[in-house]
Amino acid sequence: MEHNILHSKIYGEDKPGTPLLVFHGLFGMLDNWGSFGKIFGEYFPVHLIDLRNHGKSFHSEEMSHDAMAHDITHYMDHHGMAKVNLLGHSLGGKAVMQFAIKYPVKVEKLIVVDIAPKAYPPHHQGIIKALQSVEFEEDTTRQEVEEALKIYIPEMSVIQFLTKNLYWTDDKILAWRFNLPVLSEKYDEFVSNAVKFGVFSGKTLFISGAKSDYILPQDNFQIKQQFPDSSVVQVSNAGHWVQAENPKEFNSVVQDFLLETRKA
Numbered sequence: 001m002e003h004n005i006l007h008s009k010i011y012g013e014d015k016p017g018t019p020l021l022v023f024h025g026l027f028g029m030l031d032n033w034g035s036f037g038k039i040f041g042e043y044f045p046v047h048l049i050d051l052r053n054h055g056k057s058f059h060s061e062e063m064s065h066d067a068m069a070h071d072i073t074h075y076m077d078h079h080g081m082a083k084v085n086l087l088g089h090s091l092g093g094k095a096v097m098q099f100a101i102k103y104p105v106k107v108e109k110l111i112v113v114d115i116a117p118k119a120y121p122p123h124h125q126g127i128i129k130a131l132q133s134v135e136f137e138e139d140t141t142r143q144e145v146e147e148a149l150k151i152y153i154p155e156m157s158v159i160q161f162l163t164k165n166l167y168w169t170d171d172k173i174l175a176w177r178f179n180l181p182v183l184s185e186k187y188d189e190f191v192s193n194a195v196k197f198g199v200f201s202g203k204t205l206f207i208s209g210a211k212s213d214y215i216l217p218q219d220n221f222q223i224k225q226q227f228p229d230s231s232v233v234q235v236s237n238a239g240h241w242v243q244a245e246n247p248k249e250f251n252s253v254v255q256d257f258l259l260e261t262r263k264a
Helices: 030-040 065-078 091-102 125-133 142-150 156-163 180-185 217-226 247-263
Strands: 008-011 020-023 046-049 084-089 107-113 166-168 174-176 203-209 230-235
Touching (some): 020 030, 020 065, 020 091, 030 046, 030 247, 091 107, 107 247, 125 156, 125 180, 203 247
Parallel strands (some): 020 046, 203 230
Antiparallel strands (some): 166 174
8 A cells, every 4th residue: 555655854864873753733844843953963864754734745634643643654664764763843742642652662762842642622723713814816925925814813923933834836826835624624633632542661751841831730640651751841931832932952952862872
C-alpha cells in the first residue's frame, strides 16, 4: 500500500547522531522552526516536518492523533530511520506523544512543547471563524486578507502567524496552505481528545511557557502517569509560542536535554 509521505526540510543531513524530527502546532508549518533547524542542524540531523493538512504536506479527510502517529512511522520508514528524537509543539506535541506511546522502541528522547496529554476544551473558535470569513475572490491581496482577519483577531502577531500560510495558486489567487475545511470539521478529534492512555517510559521533557496556561500544575499527575521519566521546565517571558517568544532560553533547555549524554 502506498503511503503519503509528509513534506519536510532537513538540516545537518550529513551529521552523525540520532535525527531529531520536529512538528509544529495547529495552523503552523515547518517554516516556523527554520532558525531552530539551522542551529540544531550543526549538532545532528534535524527534520522540520509539515503535519498532514498543513504546509506542503498532503491533505486528508482524516485528522486524528493516531493518523498523525502513523504518518511519523511512514516518514521514518521512508527515510530508513530506526530510532529518532522527537519534538512537537502544541498539536505536534499531541502527535509525538501518541507516537511515543504506540512505538516506544522507535523513540530515544521525547520533547513536548506547551501541551499536556489531556483533552482541551475548544478554544480556537475565534481563529477558525476569522479564517472562514476570508473570501479569496474579494480579498485578493495579503493586506486585504489581514484586514479581514483583524475584524476577529486583535493580536497582530497571531495574524502574521496565520498569513504565513498564504500562497498563490496556479490560478493566481491567494489560498491557505492548510486544509481549513477538515481542520475546522475534525477539530474535536485532535484538540478535544486526550492522547490515548498508555505509557512511554523513555526520557521525556515537557517545556512550558511561563505565561501560558496550557500545562497547569494539576496536569503533572497525568504527565507522570503516562511519561514516568519526565520533567517539566518553564521558559520565562514566553506564552504558548515558547520557541518564538524566548528562543535563547528555549534552545538552551533543548540543547541540555538532547546533548547531556554527550557531555557525560
